[in-house]
Amino acid sequence: MLTTLVLTLSAALLLQGYTQHLFDTRPDGIPRERRAATSVPAQVSSGGPVIDGAAARTATPADRTIALTFDDGPDPVWTPKILDVLRRHDVRATFFTVGNRVAENPGLARRIVEDGHQIGLHSFTHTDLGSASRWRRSLELRQTQLVVAGATGVTTPLLRPPYSSSSAALTDADWDAVRQAGQDGYLTVLTTRDSEDWRRPGAGQIVANATPKGSGGEIVLLHDAGGDRAQTVAALEQLVPRLKAGGWRFTTVGQAVSLPRTTQPAATSDRLQGLALITAIRGGDAVLEALSWLLWGAGAVSLLRAVAVVVAARRHVRMRRRPWGAPVTAPVSVIVPAYNESAGIEAAVRSLVASDHPVEVIVVDDGSTDGTADLVEALRLPGVRVIRQQNAGKPAALNTGIAAASYDLLVMVDGDTVFEPDAVRMIVQPFAHRRVGAVSGNAKVVNRGGLLGRWQHIEYVVGFNLDRRLFDLAECMPTVPGAVGAFRREALLRVGGVSGTTLAEDTDLTMALCRDGWRVVYEERAKAWTEAPATLGALWKQRYRWCYGTLQAMWKHRGALTQRGQAGKLGRRGLVYLLTFQVLLPLLAPVVDIFAVYGLVFLDPVRILGLWTAFLVLQVLMGLYAFHLDDERPGPLWSLPLQQFVHRQLMYLVVIQSVFTAVAGSRLRWQRMERYGSLRMPVDPAGQVPPARVEPHQEAHR
Incomplete structure (x- = not known):
C-alpha cells in the first residue's frame, strides 16, 4: 500500500x-x-x-x-x-x-x-x-x-x-x-x-x-x-x-x-x-496545493517544537537545581525481568549491587532457556534473589517482582541495562514529593560504535531526553522507559500492576499512572547504560514493537482527552504531542522527501538545498545543546547529516507500517532484541566489585 x-x-x-x-x-x-x-x-x-x-x-x-x-x-x-x-x-x-x-x-x-x-x-x-x-x-x-x-x-x-x-x-x-x-x-x-x-x-x-x-x-x-x-x-x-x-x-x-x-x-x-x-x-x-499547505504547516509546527523543547530544557535545568524535599534514603527493591539474558545479566546485576543506595535485587527469570537464572545464582551476590517462573511475558515477570518486593519504592530495570553507582539514589529522590508516582531515568547507549550506534546515541540524547524535559514541565510524561524507571508500590497497585494488553507495557503503565492522578517526572541524573540494536533489522524490530505498542497505549488511554486534572494533561498535552510528532509528521516524511526531489528537479535547487541546510543546522544546534546538557562530547554529531538519509527513513517507515498494521487490525507478537554482550560491570579503582549497601532488616528478610 x-x-x-x-x-x-x-x-x-x-x-x-x-x-x-x-x-x-x-x-x-x-x-x-x-x-x-x-x-x-x-x-x-x-x-x-x-x-x-x-x-x-x-x-x-x-x-x-x-x-x-x-x-x-x-x-x-x-x-x-x-x-x-x-x-x-x-x-x-x-x-x-x-x-x-x-x-x-x-x-x-x-x-x-x-x-x-x-x-x-x-x-x-x-x-x-x-x-x-x-x-x-x-x-x-x-x-x-x-x-x-x-x-x-x-x-x-x-x-x-x-x-x-x-x-x-x-x-x-x-x-x-x-x-x-x-x-x-x-x-x-x-x-x-x-x-x-x-x-x-x-x-x-x-x-x-x-x-x-x-x-x-x-x-x-x-x-x-x-x-x-x-x-x-x-x-x-x-x-x-x-x-x-x-x-x-x-x-x-x-x-x-x-x-x-x-x-x-x-x-x-x-x-x-x-x-x-x-x-x-x-x-x-x-495535490500539490494541499501538500504545500501541509508542508508549510509541518515546518511551522516543527520549528515551534524545536523552540519549545529548548526553552523547556532550560527551565528544566534551573528547576532541577532545587531539591524535591528531604533526601530519600529508604531502601529500594530493584526488579529485573529476565528472559534469555545471559549475555548481559551479570553486568546488570553487579551494577545494581554496586549502588550507593540500599537495594534489594529481584531477578525474575521468565522461563529462560540459556541458563540466565543459574548464572545469577552462581554469582552469590549479597542482596540478590532469583525467582523462577514459566515463560509468561515481561509484564507477568514484573508483576511477580512487584508482589515479591520488600519495599515501597521500586526500580524496574531491563536485563540488558547497567546502572551507574548513584543511579538508584538519584532516581528515587523525586519521591520526596508526595504526588510523584513514577520517575523516568536517563537511558544512554553503550554500544556507540559505527554509524548506527552513533545515530541511536544522538537519538537518545537529543530526541528522547529533550522531549522528556518538556513532558516533565507540562506534567504529561507518556513513558517511563523499561531500562530505567522508578515507581511507588502504592501507585502500581492502584492501577492494577503492569498490564500485558499492549506491546509497550512501559508506556501503558505510565499513562495509567497519569490517568490515576500521579505525577510522572524525569530525573536526568539517574543514568543507566543499555545496549542498542546493532543492525538495521534488529533496530526495525525494536522500533516496530515500540511504535505499535505506543499506538495501542494511545488508543487504550484516549479517554484522557476528555478528562480533567492530571489525566487531562496527559490527554490534551501528551497524547496530542505524540499523535503530532510521532505519528502524523512521520507519515508526512515520505512526502517531504519526494517533494524535495521534486523541488530539486523542477523548482529552484539552490532554494531547496538552502531550506534543507537550514533544517540541518537547526538540528545540529539542538544536538549541541542537548549534548551539553547531558555532559556528552559533541563528536558524534558529525554523522547527523548522514542520519537524514538512512536512520530517519527507517524510523518513518516503522511508523507507517505500525499505523497500517493498527488500521488493518492485525496483532503483533512481542519481539525480543538480540543481545551482544557489550555491557561491562562497574568496578572501583582497585578493580574490585563494590559491595552493595544492605540495611539490616533487608538482610533479615533475605
Whole structure:
C-alpha cells in the first residue's frame, strides 16, 4: 500500500512538474536567435503558411480571406471575452490551444468547438519544438491531442509550433520539427501577419498590424492568453467591422485553404485517455496545493517544537537545581525481568549491587532457556534473589517482582541495562514529593560504535531526553522507559500492576499512572547504560514493537482527552504531542522527501538545498545543546547529516507500517532484541566489585 501511494504521489508530482514548471512563458513573438536554414526546401520557405511537412507541400489562403488565429489559450478571463466578440460579429476563427491550459479549462475548449470555431494544437507546455528532442516533440503533441479529445470529443490535425512565424523564417531545427509533425499526420499552420498584440502596443496599433496591405489571403496571429489581452479584445471590436466593410471574408484556417476536413470525432480510447489525463493533471495541481499547505504547516509546527523543547530544557535545568524535599534514603527493591539474558545479566546485576543506595535485587527469570537464572545464582551476590517462573511475558515477570518486593519504592530495570553507582539514589529522590508516582531515568547507549550506534546515541540524547524535559514541565510524561524507571508500590497497585494488553507495557503503565492522578517526572541524573540494536533489522524490530505498542497505549488511554486534572494533561498535552510528532509528521516524511526531489528537479535547487541546510543546522544546534546538557562530547554529531538519509527513513517507515498494521487490525507478537554482550560491570579503582549497601532488616528478610 505504501509503495502504491508513494508511486502514485511521485507520478502526480512528475506530471505536475512537467506541465507547470517546464512551461515556457516567453511570448510567441519574442525575437529569436538567427539559425541556419540550409535544409529548408525552397518551395516551403517561399510557399504558403500551411505546410504538409511529410510531402514538403504548402497552401495559401484564398484572396481577400482572413483567418484569425489565437494562440496560447484557453484562458479563463480572456478567451470568453474574445469568443463573445466573435459571436457578436458572426466570425469563425481558429484557436491553437496549449494542452496544459486545455486541461485546466476543459469547458472553454469545449465552448470553442461548440461555437463553430476550429481548434488546433500549440504543444502541451508551450515549448520550442525546434529545440526539443524528437521524443519530447512526440510527447507534447500526443498529450495535447489527448486532452483536446477528452475536453471536446474531437481530434485535430492542425498544429502551430510555439515561437514560429512565417514560412520564410523557418530554420533547420524548425523544419525538422515540421517534418516530424507531418510524418505524424499534422499540418503546420504558420502566419502571414503578426498583430504583435503580445507587445501590448495599444488597440489602434494592433488593428494596423493586423490589417492586410493587399488583396492576398492572410493568416493573422493574435493571442487569447499569456497576459493582459484587453487590447486584443478592443482591437477585435474595431478590426472585424472595418475589414468586413472592405469586402474581406473571415473564416477558419481549414476553410481558408480549402481543407476537406479539419476535425473528426475522437476515438473512444483517445477520449477516455484524455479525460484520465485531464483528471490526473487537475488532481496533481490539487495535490500539490494541499501538500504545500501541509508542508508549510509541518515546518511551522516543527520549528515551534524545536523552540519549545529548548526553552523547556532550560527551565528544566534551573528547576532541577532545587531539591524535591528531604533526601530519600529508604531502601529500594530493584526488579529485573529476565528472559534469555545471559549475555548481559551479570553486568546488570553487579551494577545494581554496586549502588550507593540500599537495594534489594529481584531477578525474575521468565522461563529462560540459556541458563540466565543459574548464572545469577552462581554469582552469590549479597542482596540478590532469583525467582523462577514459566515463560509468561515481561509484564507477568514484573508483576511477580512487584508482589515479591520488600519495599515501597521500586526500580524496574531491563536485563540488558547497567546502572551507574548513584543511579538508584538519584532516581528515587523525586519521591520526596508526595504526588510523584513514577520517575523516568536517563537511558544512554553503550554500544556507540559505527554509524548506527552513533545515530541511536544522538537519538537518545537529543530526541528522547529533550522531549522528556518538556513532558516533565507540562506534567504529561507518556513513558517511563523499561531500562530505567522508578515507581511507588502504592501507585502500581492502584492501577492494577503492569498490564500485558499492549506491546509497550512501559508506556501503558505510565499513562495509567497519569490517568490515576500521579505525577510522572524525569530525573536526568539517574543514568543507566543499555545496549542498542546493532543492525538495521534488529533496530526495525525494536522500533516496530515500540511504535505499535505506543499506538495501542494511545488508543487504550484516549479517554484522557476528555478528562480533567492530571489525566487531562496527559490527554490534551501528551497524547496530542505524540499523535503530532510521532505519528502524523512521520507519515508526512515520505512526502517531504519526494517533494524535495521534486523541488530539486523542477523548482529552484539552490532554494531547496538552502531550506534543507537550514533544517540541518537547526538540528545540529539542538544536538549541541542537548549534548551539553547531558555532559556528552559533541563528536558524534558529525554523522547527523548522514542520519537524514538512512536512520530517519527507517524510523518513518516503522511508523507507517505500525499505523497500517493498527488500521488493518492485525496483532503483533512481542519481539525480543538480540543481545551482544557489550555491557561491562562497574568496578572501583582497585578493580574490585563494590559491595552493595544492605540495611539490616533487608538482610533479615533475605
